[in-house]
Amino acid sequence: MTAAPFKDRARVDAYDKVRGTTQYAADIQFPRMLYAMTVPSHVAKGRMTAIVTDAAMQVPGVVRILTPTDFPPPPEPTGEDGPPPPPPTLEMKIAYRGQPIALVLAETLEAAVQGAEAIRQRFADAPFSSVIDSEGSEREPVEDWVAGNSEQAMAGAVTTIEASYESPTQHHNPIELLTTTAVWADGRLTIYECSQGVNVTKGSVAAALRLDPAIVDVKSAYIGGGFGQKGLPQRQTALVAQAAILTGRPVKLVLPRGQIFHVATYRPNSRHKVQIGVDATGKMIAANYHAEHEQSRTGFFSPAEYHESPIRMYGIENYRGTAANIRIDRQAPGYMRAPHPQASCFAFESAVDELAYKLGRDPVAFRIENDTQIDHKTGNPLSSRFLNECLIEGARRFGWEKRSDAPGSMKAADGTQIGWGVAAGCYPSMMPPAIATLRINANGSTRFATSGHEMGQGIRTAIAAILIEGLDISTDKLEVVIGDTTAAPQHMTAGSWGTAGAIPGAAKAVERMRAAVAELLEGRQVAGNLHQQLASVRRPFLQVEVSELGPGQNADAIAALRQGGFVVAGPEYPEFTTMSYIAHFVEVRIEPRTRRIRMPRVVSIADCGRVVSPRTAGSQIRGGVVWAFSAALREATEIDRRFGGYLNNDLADYVVAVNADIGEIDVGFVDKPDPLANSVGLKGLGEVAMVGASAAITNAVFHATGKRLRELPIRIEHLL
Ligand code: MOS
Numbered sequence: 001m002t003a004a005p006f007k008d009r010a011r012v013d014a015y016d017k018v019r020g021t022t023q024y025a026a027d028i029q030f031p032r033m034l035y036a037m038t039v040p041s042h043v044a045k046g047r048m049t050a051i052v053t054d055a056a057m058q059v060p061g062v063v064r065i066l067t068p069t070d071f072p073p074p075p076e077p078t079g080e081d082g083p084p085p086p087p088p089t090l091e092m093k094i095a096y097r098g099q100p101i102a103l104v105l106a107e108t109l110e111a112a113v114q115g116a117e118a119i120r121q122r123f124a125d126a127p128f129s130s131v132i133d134s135e136g137s138e139r140e141p142v143e144d145w146v147a148g149n150s151e152q153a154m155a156g157a158v159t160t161i162e163a164s165y166e167s168p169t170q171h172h173n174p175i176e177l178l179t180t181t182a183v184w185a186d187g188r189l190t191i192y193e194c195s196q197g198v199n200v201t202k203g204s205v206a207a208a209l210r211l212d213p214a215i216v217d218v219k220s221a222y223i224g225g226g227f228g229q230k231g232l233p234q235r236q237t238a239l240v241a242q243a244a245i246l247t248g249r250p251v252k253l254v255l256p257r258g259q260i261f262h263v264a265t266y267r268p269n270s271r272h273k274v275q276i277g278v279d280a281t282g283k284m285i286a287a288n289y290h291a292e293h294e295q296s297r298t299g300f301f302s303p304a305e306y307h308e309s310p311i312r313m314y315g316i317e318n319y320r321g322t323a324a325n326i327r328i329d330r331q332a333p334g335y336m337r338a339p340h341p342q343a344s345c346f347a348f349e350s351a352v353d354e355l356a357y358k359l360g361r362d363p364v365a366f367r368i369e370n371d372t373q374i375d376h377k378t379g380n381p382l383s384s385r386f387l388n389e390c391l392i393e394g395a396r397r398f399g400w401e402k403r404s405d406a407p408g409s410m411k412a413a414d415g416t417q418i419g420w421g422v423a424a425g426c427y428p429s430m431m432p433p434a435i436a437t438l439r440i441n442a443n444g445s446t447r448f449a450t451s452g453h454e455m456g457q458g459i460r461t462a463i464a465a466i467l468i469e470g471l472d473i474s475t476d477k478l479e480v481v482i483g484d485t486t487a488a489p490q491h492m493t494a495g496s497w498g499t500a501g502a503i504p505g506a507a508k509a510v511e512r513m514r515a516a517v518a519e520l521l522e523g524r525q526v527a528g529n530l531h532q533q534l535a536s537v538r539r540p541f542l543q544v545e546v547s548e549l550g551p552g553q554n555a556d557a558i559a560a561l562r563q564g565g566f567v568v569a570g571p572e573y574p575e576f577t578t579m580s581y582i583a584h585f586v587e588v589r590i591e592p593r594t595r596r597i598r599m600p601r602v603v604s605i606a607d608c609g610r611v612v613s614p615r616t617a618g619s620q621i622r623g624g625v626v627w628a629f630s631a632a633l634r635e636a637t638e639i640d641r642r643f644g645g646y647l648n649n650d651l652a653d654y655v656v657a658v659n660a661d662i663g664e665i666d667v668g669f670v671d672k673p674d675p676l677a678n679s680v681g682l683k684g685l686g687e688v689a690m691v692g693a694s695a696a697i698t699n700a701v702f703h704a705t706g707k708r709l710r711e712l713p714i715r716i717e718h719l720l
Contacts, residue, residue, distance in 0.1 A: 003673050003681070008614045012464045012480070013222070013454070024224050025194045026179040030250035033181075034063060034105045036240055037112035039119045040259055044097040044644025045329045046125035051102055056118040061111030065119070066103040066243055068092050072210050086204035087235040089242070094123065095297065096331040097644035098262025103239045105251060128329035130644045132269060132294050138327040139292070145307035147376040148318035153286035157277025161355045165274065165347035166711040168636040169294065170267040171260075172336050173651060176224025178260050180237045181252040182244035188215050189241055195220040196231040196453050197492030198485050199564035204233035205241050213564070220483040226455035228335030229264050231494045236263070261649035265301070265334025266637065268293040272306070272347035276316075276355055284355070284370050286318040291344060295325035299332030301339075308571075309341035309426045309691060310348040312382070312579055315372025329644060335494060337627055338690040341427055346632070346712065349423035349695035354708065362405065363422050363699070364395050375577035383576040384674035384683070386607040387424055390583035393668055394422070394605040398585035407706035415592035419704025422585050425691025428571035429578040429609070429674070429683035431550035432491040433557040434505035438467075438513055439543040442534040445477040448509065451561070452482035452502040453493035457686050458616020462499055463506050465613055466680075470510035472529040489561045496580065496684030497568055503612055504678045505548040512544040551676065570677075578677050580688040581607040584625065584696040590704050595719040597701065599629055600663035604693070609674040609683035617685055618667045624689025625665050630657040632694035633713050 016022045041048070053065045071089040090101060102119055106112035129136040154160065181192040189211065195201045198218035206213040223230060236253055243251040255263070270293035277286035291306035307321030336342075356363040371388050373381055395401070403420045404410055410418040436450035448467060452459045460480045468475055481487040482502070491501055517530060520542065526533040534542060547558050550569025560567045571578045585603040590596070604621050611617045634655045638647040648654045673681025694712065701719075702708050709718055 005671055006465055006469070006612050006614060009461060009465055011458060011461045011616060013460055022222050024176055024222050025181065025192050025220060026177065026254050028181050028192045030183060033250040033252055034107065034243070034247060035109040035112040036243055036251050036253040037104050037116040038100040038236060038239065038253065038255065038259060039102040039104065039116045040098040040262060041094045041101050042121055043094055043123045043125040044130065045128035046094050046123045048092045048094060048101055048121060048123050050122040052120035055120070056104060056115040059111055059115040059118055061107040062104060062115040063107065064105045064247060065115070066090065066105070066239065066246070070246065071242060075207050086208040086238065087233050089208055089238050096329055098259060100235065100239065100263065103243055105243055105247060128644055130328060130330065130641045131639055132326045132328065134328060140325040140327060142302060142304045142323050142325065145304060145311055145321035145377065146319065147311060150286045150288050150318040150320040153318035154275065154277040154288060157286055158280045159359060160275060160277045161351055161358055162275040163351055163354060163710060165272045165350055167270050167343035167346060168712055169269040169639060170336065170631060170635045171637050171654065172227045172229040172264065172266065173654060173656065174225025174227060174229060177257060178234060178236065178255040178264060179253065180234070180240040181250060182241040183250045184244040184248060188217065189245065191216070191218045191237060191241060193218060193220055193237060194223045194230050196223065196226045196455065196494055197490065198483055199490040200233055200492055201237055202485050203564040205238050208238035209242055218485045220453060223453060223455040226453070227337045228339060228494060231335055231492055232265065257651065258649040261637070261646045263331055265332060265336070267336040267342070268295065268301070268333035270306070270343045272344060274347050274351040276351055278355065278359065282359060282361060282366065282369060284314055284316045287316050288320050289348070290322045292324040292326055294330070294333065295327050296330055296332040297327050301332065301334050305340040306344035308428060310344055311377050312375055312577065313348065313424060313426055314370040315374065315376065317376050319376065337624070338427065338687045341425060341691040342631060342694065345425050345692045346694045346698070349692050350698060350710065353423065353695070353699040353702070364391055364400055367391055367424055378572055378577055380576050383578040383676040384609065384672065385579065385581060386670040386672060387426070387581040387583065389670050390581055390605040390607055391424065394583040394585045394603045397666055397668065398603040400585065407703050410704070417590040417592070417704040419588045419700035419702065420586070421696045421700025421703055422583065423692040423695035423699055425582045425688055425693070426579045427496060427688035427691050429500070429580050429677055430495055430497040430568045430570040431500040431678055432497055432568045433547065433549045433553055433561050434491065434501050435489050435545070435547045435558065435561065436505040436509050437488060437543065437545045438509040439541055440473060440513065440530050440534065441541045442531055442539060444474045444531045445479065446473045447479045447481065448506065449481040449487040450502050450505055451488055451491045452498055454482060457498065457620055458613050459498050459502055461616050462613035463502055466503055466506040466510060470507070471513060474529065474531060491561055492566060495568065496687040498686065499612060499682050500678055500684055503682060504680050505546060507680050508546045508548055509544055512546050513542065516542050516544055576676055578674060578683060580683045580685060582688050582691060584693045586696040586700045588697060588700040588704055590719060595716045597633055597714070598661055599697065602665045604665065605668040605670070606685060606688065607670040608685040608688065609672070609677055610681040611669045611671050612680065612682060617669065620686050621667045621689040622665045625693050626657055626662055628690050628693030629662055629697060631712065632697045636713050
C-alpha cells in the first residue's frame with residue numbers, strides 16, 4: 001500500500017440510515033413471533049422463595065412463563081483459560097436489584113408487559129451494600145503497576161502535588177435498546193442481537209443452554225451504538241434463546257431502558273488519589289497513584305487498568321500505581337467508552353494542570369517538555385508517538401498564545417467568564433487476528449466477509465475505502481458482511497481495535513486479489529473494470545481468502561479466533577509498546593447569573609496512525625468530545641441506597657449533553673503511519689477520542705473561575 005492519505009468519503013450506509021431502511025436487531029420480524037418481557041427482582045440480595053405466576057397466566061395473550069426451573073444449572077467452571085463463563089440465566093439466588101427472575105412470553109408486547117407486571121415474587125432477602133461506602137462493602141487490592149522507584153524519586157522531588165478526584169457511576173445509553181430475537185428451526189438456533197461480539201454471544205448461549213456451538217448462528221449487522229455495553233455476553237440472550245427452543249416459535253425481547261440500567265454493565269464510581277513530583281528542571285520524575293472503584297461481588301472489570309494510560313502519558317520514570325475493587329451488591333460494572341482512562345486521565349490530567357499552575361508554567365509547554373519516546377513500564381520504545389505534534393497543532397488552531405494565564409482573567413463584556421483548558425490522552429493500540437474472504441463476480445457484484453461489528457463508528461466505510469481504492473470494482477454492488485458468525489469468524493469489536501482487526505486483512509485481500517487477477521489474465525490487456533475483465537475471460541468469479549495476525553501472533557491465534565476466543569495483541573510487545581494519542585483544547589463560557597457552563601469551541605488533534613476513513617474518524621472524535629462534556633458536566637447515575645438499583649433510570653432523568661451545550665469541534669489528525677502496529681500503519685481511535693477531554697473541560701472551568709473541582713460531574717451549584 002502507498003502511505004498517501006485516504007480520501008474523504010461519505011458513509012457507505014448513510015443513505016439507508018437516513019431513509020430508515022437499515023435493519024437493526026429490534027426491527028426484525030417473524031411470523032408467529034412471541035414477545036418476551038423480563039421480570040426484574042424487587043430485592044437487591046437474597047434468595048427467591050416463590051414465583052407466583054397464576055395471575056400472569058390469566059392475562060389474555062400470555063402463552064408461557066419461564067422461571068429458573070426452565071434452565072439447566074450454570075456450567076461448572078473448568079479452571080482452564082478460555083472464554084469467560086456465560087452469564088447466569090434465571091436463578092433463585094439474587095445478587096442485585098433488577099436481576100431478571102422470570103420471562104413472560106405473549107402474543108403481543110402489551111400482553112407480555114401486563115403479564116410481567118402480574119408476577120408475584122417472594123424472597124428471603126439479605127442485607128446488601130449499594131455503594132462504596134456502604135456497610136458490608138469489601139476492599140480487594142489488585143496487582144500494582146510499577147516503573148522505577150517512585151518512593152525514592154518522590155523524596156527527591158523539588159515540587160509535589162497531591163489531590164483526589166472522583167468520577168461517578170455512569171451508564172451507557174445508546175439509543176438502541178438491548179434486544180434479542182431467537183429463532184429455533186430445523187435443529188438450528190439463530191440469534192439476531194445488537195452485539196459487539198457475535199462469536200462471544202454464540203459461545204455463551206451454547207454454554208448456558210448446553211448446546212453444541214456448531215448449531216448456533218448469531219447475526220448483528222448494524223448496532224445502534226455499542227460503547228462497550230454490547231461487548232460482553234448479555235444475560236437475556238440465553239433466556240430468549242431458551243424460550244424459542246421451548247416454544248418452537250420465534251421470540252423477541254426488547255429490554256426497556258429502566259431494566260437496562262439494572263442489568264447492563266456501566267462505568268463504575270471511581271476514586272483516584274494522585275501524587276506527582278517534579279525536579280528542579282520542571283521534569284515530572286515521580287508519580288504515586290491509587291485508584292479504586294465499585295465492583296460487583298463477582299465482577300472482573302479490573303481497577304489495575306486505570307494505570308495503563310497515565311503510566312505512558314509522560315516520561316515519568318518512577319511510577320507506582322495501586323488499585324482496589326470495592327465489592328458491593330450491584331450488577332457488574334464493565335467497559336464503557338474509554339473505559340478506564342476516561343476516569344484516570346480526568347484525574348491525572350487535572351493533577352498535571354494543577355502542577356503546571358503551581359510551577360507557574362503554561363500547561364501546554366509543561367506537557368510538551370515532559371514528552372517521552374519510552375514506555376517506562378517496560379523500558380521499550382513507544383512505537384510511534386506524536387503527542388507533541390498534537391499539542392503544537394492544537395495550540396496553533398485554537399489560538400492558545402492569546403490566552404491570558406491567570407484564572408478568572410478572561411471575561412466577556414456581559415460578565416461571562418471564559419476559560420481555556422488543555423489536556424491530553426492516550427489509549428492502548430491493539431490488534432486481533434482476522435480471516436477474510438473477498439469474491440469479485442463477473443456480474444458486477446463484490447462480496448467481502450470478515451470480522452467486525454458496525455456500531456455506527458464507520459467500520460463498513462473504512463473497509464469499503466480499502467476495497468474501492470485498491471480494486472477497480474463497482475461500488476454500488478459492494479457487499480461488506482460483518483457481525484455474522486456464518487460469514488467469517490468474528491472477534492469481539494471493542495477497545496479501539498476494530499479497524500486494526502478488519503483493515504489490514506482487507507488490504508491483504510486486495511493485494512491477493514490483484515495477484516489472482518494478474519495470474520488469470522497472464523499479461524493480456526483486457527478492457528473494463530474487474531467485473532468486465534472476468535466476464536470477458538468467461539470466469540464467473542474470483543475469490544481469495546486471507547488471514548492476518550497481530551504483531552507476534554502465530555497460527556494459534558487463528559485457531560483461537562475460529563473457536564470464538566479473545567486473542568488481542570498489544571499494546572505491549574516484546575520490543576515496543578503502541579499507543580494512540582490525542583490533545584484537546586477547550587473553551588468554556590460560564591453565564592454570570594445562572595452559572596450555566598457551555599462549550600462553544602474545541603480543537604482536538606489525534607495521533608491514531610493512518611486515518612483510513614477521515615469522515616467517520618472525525619465523527620468518532622466529535623462523539624468522544626461530546627460524551628466527555630456530558631461525563632464532566634451532566635451524567636451521574638443516582639443509586640437508590642434504600643433498595644439498591646437506580647433512580648434516574650431513563651433519558652428524562654439521566655441528563656446528557658444537548659446541542660445547545662456545545663459549539664464547534666474542530667478535529668485534526670497527525671495521519672502518520674505506525675509501521676510496527678500493522679501493515680496499514682493504523683493504531684485505533686474510538687476510545688482515545690474521549691480520553692482527557694473531560695479534564696480539558698474541567699481545566700477550562702478552573703481557568704475561567706479559579707475553582708478547582710475534582711469531583712464529576714461539575715454542576716451549576718458548584719460554581720455559585
Ligand atoms: Mo469499548 S468501551 O471496549 O466498546
